[in-house]
Amino acid sequence: xxxxxxxxxxxxxxxxxxxxxxxxxxxxxxxxxxxxxxxxxxxxxxxxxxxxxxxxxxxxxxxxxxxxxxxxxxxxxxxxxxxxxxxxxxxxxxxxxxxxxxxxxxxxxxxxxxxxxxxxxxxxxxxxxxxxxxxxxxxxxxxxxxxxxxxxxxxxxxxxxx
Numbered sequence: 666x667x668x669x670x671x672x673x674x675x676x677x678x679x680x681x682x683x684x685x686x687x688x689x690x691x692x693x694x695x696x697x698x699x700x701x702x703x704x705x706x707x708x709x710x711x712x713x714x715x716x717x718x719x720x721x722x723x724x725x726x727x728x729x730x731x732x733x734x735x736x737x738x739x740x741x742x743x744x745x746x747x748x749x750x751x752x753x754x755x756x757x758x759x760x761x762x763x764x765x766x767x768x769x770x771x772x773x774x775x776x777x778x779x780x781x782x783x784x785x786x787x788x789x790x791x792x793x794x795x796x797x798x799x800x801x802x803x804x805x806x807x808x809x810x811x812x813x814x815x816x817x818x819x820x821x822x823x824x825x826x827x
Contacts, residue, residue, distance in 0.1 A: 685737055692730035693806060696799070698723030731773060738766070751823070758817040765805040772798035 698717050703709045709718035716722045745753070755763075775794045778784045786794070 681737065681740075684733070688730050688733045688737070689806075689809075692727055692734065693802060695723040695727035695730060696802060699727065728777075735770070738770075745820075753820040754823050756818060756821055758812050759819040761808060762805065762812070762819070765801055765808060768801035769798065769805060772801060 694717075697703075699720070701718075701720075703714070703723075704718040709715050745755075772794055776798055779786055779791060779794060
């Protein structure tokens with residue numbers, strides 16, 4: 666059979682795709698802002714970037730971005746399960762991104778629990794959570810960049826060969 670071009674997230678909405686990309690950029694930027702690198706490397710001295718040195722501002726924006734991403738994930742999953750499964754198949758690159766995103770979400774949830782006053786994790790587990798969250802995020806961003814350059818989408822039309 667003829668090879669079909671791979672597509673982006675289900676729904677095909679350019680607006681949703683842009684919201685997803687901008688939210689990923691925001692969460693990556695504010696995630697790095699949780700470390701004191703913006704003040705140390707004078708990024709916060711750039712006009713209009715002083716807010717980036719404020720831990721609470723970056724923390725709030727990171728949580729806001731994570732909330733938007735969880736909402737988008739819920740939308741895309743439900744859209745695929747309820748309507749898209751009949752017409753589309755997930756590509757191997759989609760499965761890779763899903764696994765990496767699941768790692769980010771799982772470690773992010775553990776980080777939220779870690780920040781609660783009544784929850785205590787061992788120092789070693791805290792370090793594991795922090796490093797794995799950042800590691801999953803960096804691997805996801807690198808993978809997404811490589812897959813974008815290779816023009817590998819999330820979906821392909823059902824019934825077509827790879």
